[in-house]
Amino acid sequence: MIGFYHPGHSLLHRAPALLKLGLLSLLIAVTVALQEPWQLGVVLAVAVLLAASARLPFRALWRQVSPVLWVLAIAVPIQLLFADWVMAVMMGGRLLIAVLLAALFTLTTTVGAVLDACEQLLRPLRRWVDTDRIGLLLALTIRSIPVIAAIVGEVMEARKARGTQGSVMSLAVPVIVRSLQSAEALGDALIARGFDD
């Protein structure tokens, strides 16, 4: 979701996030319950058709799905060795379909829409929990990932420049200090933008 959203106007892009989240869960549950490889083939075909209808670039999809191929490259031969080909296909197929469907959700849904969906899901609990605050907490958590990744990158470059690459402390201390400074600055920005409670 962090910068993975691919803008578009397809049906998948326009569908409400909550509906997509429900369908994603349902399809994954169905995939897990299936027993025959041909049934998995049908679900895979549906997922591929959905991807085609969303007009997502192959590269964006590949970036999402390719990491799981390494897992499959190890797990499938193990299944073939210790079980049979049906088990291997079912295991590999389920994983591939689940990742592909999750990628479709990620690439066609903005973080804002996901947060709205979370708030909608939490609405029945409104009497006991502050759903707005939980939404904001989720947004800030997601937002922090690229910020901390950038801090780590900059500190590693600085370490390289100063020739202190081997030391764990020379990475940990500045990353923690800068992360705390960044959190403090973000706190100020939130207050300035009216989120001061």
Add this chain to the structure above:
Amino acid sequence: MSGIRFEDVSHGYGERPVLHEISLDITEQRVGIVGANGSGKSTLARMVNGLVTPDRGRVSVHGRDVAKNGREVRRLVGFVFTNPDNQIVMPTVAEDVAFSLRRRGLAKEEIAGRVAAILERFGLSGHADHAAHRLSGGQKQLLALASVLIAEPAVVVADEPTTLLDARNARLITDLLTGLDQQVLVVTHQLELLAGFDRVIVVEEGRIVADDVPDAAIRHYLGLLA
């Protein structure tokens, strides 16, 4: 009652005093604040938005005390920070701008319309769905400014908004700030950017040492540096 008023304001961080008995009435539309690092100019600016409340004295904006009516004051005063990265909260450009209206109780369609309009105004329409953290420095500061202005504040305070930008983007941001209908208070080290301002306040060691039209105030400031 319009304008920004400092009445006998003093402030310190721990044992270190930062501002000493400052009294100011700011009613001009374009006001610059200059001073050396650590002079207290950023603290002064932060007080207008209530990010810092004075240890002694009173700061008010349009008659509202920032210490007592913080939330109300922050609706009146938008704040642009030096580093736009610290100001970006949401992952995409449009979402970050919309975030400023999150608690205004507006319909989704109205928020979308306002976001589209302000992104168009700042030339960011093509980046609406792009990751905010991947924008260039100048575009990030434009986004920060758009996120402030969409909330329609009466006053915009900018704390060194051009420090991290190249000359071209610094000029662009300054031109945008000076062209605003709102009252604008800019803290800066880049003196050439203050040419079109109505008033420049020079802060030195927590005191106002000059308060005049830009030429005279800047001359005084340069005299301090000599």
